[in-house]
Amino acid sequence: MNKPKITIIDYQASNLRSVQKALEANGAKAEISDKPEIIAKSDAIVFPGQGAIDPSMKKLNEKNLIEVIQSYISSNKPFLGICLGLQLLFESSDEGEANCLGVLEGKSKLFPKSVKTPHMGWNQIQINIQNPLFDGIKSNSYFYFVHSYYALPKNNTIISSETDYGVKFCSSIVKNNLMGVQFHPEKSGPNGLKIYNNFINFIKSGKI
Numbered sequence: 001m002n003k004p005k006i007t008i009i010d011y012q013a014s015n016l017r018s019v020q021k022a023l024e025a026n027g028a029k030a031e032i033s034d035k036p037e038i039i040a041k042s043d044a045i046v047f048p049g050q051g052a053i054d055p056s057m058k059k060l061n062e063k064n065l066i067e068v069i070q071s072y073i074s075s076n077k078p079f080l081g082i083c084l085g086l087q088l089l090f091e092s093s094d095e096g097e098a099n100c101l102g103v104l105e106g107k108s109k110l111f112p113k114s115v116k117t118p119h120m121g122w123n124q125i126q127i128n129i130q131n132p133l134f135d136g137i138k139s140n141s142y143f144y145f146v147h148s149y150y151a152l153p154k155n156n157t158i159i160s161s162e163t164d165y166g167v168k169f170c171s172s173i174v175k176n177n178l179m180g181v182q183f184h185p186e187k188s189g190p191n192g193l194k195i196y197n198n199f200i201n202f203i204k205s206g207k208i
Helices: 019-023 036-040 051-060 066-074 187-207
Strands: 005-009 029-033 045-048 079-082 106-110 119-124 142-147 149-153 159-165 167-175 177-181
Touching: 005 019, 005 036, 019 029, 019 187, 029 036, 036 066, 045 066, 045 149, 045 187, 051 066, 051 079, 149 167
Parallel strands: 005 029, 005 045, 045 079, 079 177
Antiparallel strands: 106 149, 119 142, 159 167, 167 177
């Protein structure tokens, strides 16, 4: 596979062009789309997001993307959720009333009142599970975060890295083909570009 075809899901919850540019800079063919038929035929999916849970789930429902995303993940193709795109993979969030995608057990929780929200800026990740997304990335590397809620997986064994901000929280997950990061790789300099490059290499390898 020379240039994997990656679809960036458009549900009006993020500036997607910067993600597209980062993927293309690392040798992928990246397309922004909200069309179920295009998403289903992709070699891999990137699911970014920033904003609130309820309006995001409403948009996904209006665009008939909920079952498409659930089915894609079940098909064992590479999938990367980013920021809100990670949180939406779980069952629910303390932020809103809507059910989330429910492909992972757990929910998203608000940071304690003792810390300023949103958690915005550079912070370190402590790697728990070495996996293809972190090839060449050292534990305690810095990435850029913007969020007020964090994912709380029911199954701790999927937490691939943690970050300290008042509490130690899940900053990335991995489960077979499914990966997610709370930070923004496209805003994280060389380490962030390395994350995208690793994801593309994972797609090319065909190893799930």
